[in-house]
Amino acid sequence: MPLFSDDLFLGAGATYMGTGNYAATSVFTGTISSTTLTVQSTQSGDPLVVGQYITGSSVTANSYITAATGQNSSGLNTYTLSQSSTVSSNTTMYAAGNALLGDPSPMSLGVGPLGRTYVWDTIPQTLQAANIAASQTPAAAGSLTLTAGTSATSVVRSNGTTVIQLDVPRALQIVTSTAAATVLASVAITGTGGQISFTSQTGLVSGQYLTISGTYGGTGSITGYSNPTTYILTAVTATTATLTTTAGAAVVTTAGTPTGLTYTLGVAPQSATISGYDYYGQAMTQTITTSSSVSTAVNTTKAFYQIASITIAGATGTALTVGTTDILGLPVRVIDAGYIVHAGWAGTLADNAGTFVAADMTATATATTGDVRGTFLPGTSATNGSRRLVMTIAVPAIAVGPNSTRIGALGVTQA
Secondary structure: OOOOOOOOOOOOOOEOOEOOEEEEEEEEEEEEEEEEEEEEEEEEEOOOOOOOEEEEOOOOOOEEEEEEEEEOOOOOEEEEEEEEEEEEEEEEEEEEEEEEEOOOOOEOOEOOOOOEEEEEEEOOOOOOOOOOEEEEOOOOOEEOOOOOOOOEEEEEOOOOOEEEEEEEEEEEEEEEEEEOOOEOOOOEEOOOOOEEEOOOOOOOOOOOEEEEEOOOEEOOEEOOOOOOEEEEEEOOOOOEEEEEEOOOOEOOEEOEOEEOOEEEEOOOOOEEEEEEEOOOOOEEEEEEEOOOOOOOEEEOOOOEEEEEEEEEOOOOOEEEEEEEEEEEEOOOOOOOHHHEEEEEEOOOOOOOOOEEEOOOOOOOOOOOOOOOOOEEEOOOOOOOOOOOEEEEEEEOHHHOOOOOOHHHHHOOOOO
16 A cells, blocks of 8 residues: 655644745835825835835825825826825835735645645556455355455454455455356246245245246246246245245236246345455445345445455355455545546556546445545556556645644544
């Protein structure tokens, strides 16, 4: 994980847009009639500005410029003074006393900081679909066995827990495998409430999806069927089950033996909870639902650095694997794409057309909210352990300097 190109302040620090000032002075010649100063020529110094005191022969004490009134008919600059004087001849006078702001510089007081830039420089390894949990088929609720694979390392944290540590913070993916049986055979409709029978089939679980396709003939019918329709299997045994809609509603059927239909098995989607830590050591959790389709990945929205456990809420009817994605976790909170100054990828000079997801701005993070700092998915080519990501991020004042906050720099506390 890269470091800042400049210090990242999480507490008090000097401001870098100071109100440094210096006195504006000028030597000029001119005349004064009542409170009107007419400047003939400037000999040296700064332009005259409101607030400067004017001194010289016959000039009333405590005279200062109250307004710049423009030019007279001769094209000479004129000003209004606070005191009346009579200086009829072209006389040398002096202006001093006002303050002009200098260039930005480190100061103890000021209007900043306006921010700094963070150069994020990383070479992420090739994504691995099963480097956190190898293929396992949950038969009931419980935890997956975690095993560090390619580009992952098993480490023991200071609290004694063993975790899987990744090369960089990344979103994870849970991938469903092919079902134990791809189709049901010799299906018959046995009742009026969606009851079916079939050739004995092991490995079926309640909640498993079944897609029926084709134009049926023969006998029996399923009310509302159109080619194709997906149902959920409930009340499952090795040879029988009941069809419900994917919304959990009852299905009306008439008994018989349809022909011309194919019964393709899917997955029983289950809630999966991943727990671990981010790059800064904060504990974090995300709950997602595995796919109902075989050979399909579901990604987390949070970027994990260490994974401590993955629990599944129930049987899936198919194997699962857990691995990494190319979605990379940003090192600082980025709430708008405008803060990304440049995204260089794979040695290309032009900005990379990747996918940026801003930091989740929810006040309190939960197991279902997004990443607290934001994520970036490089476009045009995948990670491979040699392509370099160099992203320049504009870090605003809330993240650096005397008024910075941890939330401004790193997002809300993980959950």
